[in-house]
Amino acid sequence: MIPAISPRRSKKYEGLVQTREVLDEAGVRRVLAKMADEIVASRIDTSRLMIVGIRTGGVHVAERLRADLVSRIGDEVPLGVMDITLYRDDVFSGLAKPVIGSTELPGSIDGRTVILVDDVLYTGRTTRAALVELMDFGRPDSVKLATLVDRGHRELPIQPDFVGVVVPTTRAELVSVLLREVDGVDQVVVRERRAG
Amino acid sequence: MNRSFRHRHLLDIESLERDDLLTILGLSEKMWEVSERAVKKVPTLRGKTIIGLFLEPSTRTRSSFEIAGKRLSADVINISGNTSSTTKGETLLDTVKNLDAMRPDVIVLRHSSSGAAHFVAQRVNCSVVNAGDGMHEHPTQALLDCATMIKHKGPLDGKTVAIVGDVAHSRVARSNIHALTKLGAKVRVAGPRTLMPIDIAAMGVDVSDRVEPAITDADIVMVLRLQSERQEAGLIPNAREYSRYFGINPRNIELAKPDAIVMHPGPINRGVELEPEVADGPRSVILEQVSYGVAVRMAVLYLLGGGAHDELASQAV
Numbered sequence: 414m415i416p417a418i419s420p421r422r423s424k425k426y427e428g429l430v431q432t433r434e435v436l437d438e439a440g441v442r443r444v445l446a447k448m449a450d451e452i453v454a455s456r457i458d459t460s461r462l463m464i465v466g467i468r469t470g471g472v473h474v475a476e477r478l479r480a481d482l483v484s485r486i487g488d489e490v491p492l493g494v495m496d497i498t499l500y501r502d503d504v505f506s507g508l509a510k511p512v513i514g515s516t517e518l519p520g521s522i523d524g525r526t527v528i529l530v531d532d533v534l535y536t537g538r539t540t541r542a543a544l545v546e547l548m549d550f551g552r553p554d555s556v557k558l559a560t561l562v563d564r565g566h567r568e569l570p571i572q573p574d575f576v577g578v579v580v581p582t583t584r585a586e587l588v589s590v591l592l593r594e595v596d597g598v599d600q601v602v603v604r605e606r607r608a609g
Numbered sequence: 610m611n612r613s614f615r616h617r618h619l620l621d622i623e624s625l626e627r628d629d630l631l632t633i634l635g636l637s638e639k640m641w642e643v644s645e646r647a648v649k650k651v652p653t654l655r656g657k658t659i660i661g662l663f664l665e666p667s668t669r670t671r672s673s674f675e676i677a678g679k680r681l682s683a684d685v686i687n688i689s690g691n692t693s694s695t696t697k698g699e700t701l702l703d704t705v706k707n708l709d710a711m712r713p714d715v716i717v718l719r720h721s722s723s724g725a726a727h728f729v730a731q732r733v734n735c736s737v738v739n740a741g742d743g744m745h746e747h748p749t750q751a752l753l754d755c756a757t758m759i760k761h762k763g764p765l766d767g768k769t770v771a772i773v774g775d776v777a778h779s780r781v782a783r784s785n786i787h788a789l790t791k792l793g794a795k796v797r798v799a800g801p802r803t804l805m806p807i808d809i810a811a812m813g814v815d816v817s818d819r820v821e822p823a824i825t826d827a828d829i830v831m832v833l834r835l836q837s838e839r840q841e842a843g844l845i846p847n848a849r850e851y852s853r854y855f856g857i858n859p860r861n862i863e864l865a866k867p868d869a870i871v872m873h874p875g876p877i878n879r880g881v882e883l884e885p886e887v888a889d890g891p892r893s894v895i896l897e898q899v900s901y902g903v904a905v906r907m908a909v910l911y912l913l914g915g916g917a918h919d920e921l922a923s924q925a926v
Binding site: 515517545550 | 642643647648650652653911
């Protein structure tokens, strides 16, 4: 009855051709492990940590990252999900109204260190929206940004604290993070609009 | 799947597709979550102006639209009948043209004439939401009713809904019948024949002169308000007799399914169409309807609140 949220990948990739593979299965696993190592090494108080994945791409990256963190620190780390659609700056810019998912945080963020997790960091506008939304839920001690891929082209002064891989791209390209949970395979690829 | 909502106005349920209804209802679920936050406000409609023009009395609908707009950060102003220039003889058209000249993004209109919202929508630049037009439709009421039913009963396909009472004067009934049949529910209506529209069977519902067969084994019993302000003389003998034959009470409600819910759009004439024991009893979801009203109206204002509605195929940023 209530429409499910599905990524509609097939339609999204229509008219696009894959130009190069950035990470394969082992590569995705390796960079997630590296990010977890960096978080542990960063002297963040892991007892006050909360991981928050940004819908839709950041959700499964956040789950993976959390699993890697838990295996390193031996403690549970709360995991939340944030949908930033209602905070976007382009809701009425001529695009269709995007599908909205819900925001679910596992308790208060007051006094916590929140690590926002996204799959691809691009213009920084999603991160901005996530920051504004997060502050409506309370006052975290600090907020960090983790992204599996940083593809450049920032439009706002936002930089990640933890990066899996930096991928130089053109604006015409599209970076796709494929994850087992959704796509049946772990892979990061760059696609481009087919000429003609 | 949640396809785009391509309407500029929300004037009635009749002209909407099933998918449109599902889009609004699905979105309402998400908006519900905003109302459960500590900070019940998101910036989505910042800089948008919503004018509520309520030329008929309203408590629930007016405050619900106002709260919905404010939770989305729109600027909302409300004008009610007795404070508007309509009391000085200004026509509806002049009033809305003047309001439209102030460049609102949405006008929410309640009016005693059927078709008022359609009339206005053709003559203004902003979006128009029908908040009740005479005996015609009250689309957001039907949407919030459906949201409440789905919450309790799951998908409505095959569910039996009994609508009891003054169907003829009820825009709530009309909108609900359209919505429920589009969503696959089986709809029965019951009430005195004098309060039943002559064309009612053409709407795809079962019609009954008596309450008991209509509510027997129903999943949902929707009780309508006896609309005393719209009664011409002689349609019913008196309120007491109406209550005796068509009122929902603790005895006849037992005919419905054991887990049936009871709904009422408000305001309730206690002891006329609905006994207090039922209105305040365990089956009643009347106040939940009101809560869902805010979420549904947030969804509607979000969908109408500006911009084109083309299919999105762009890269996420």
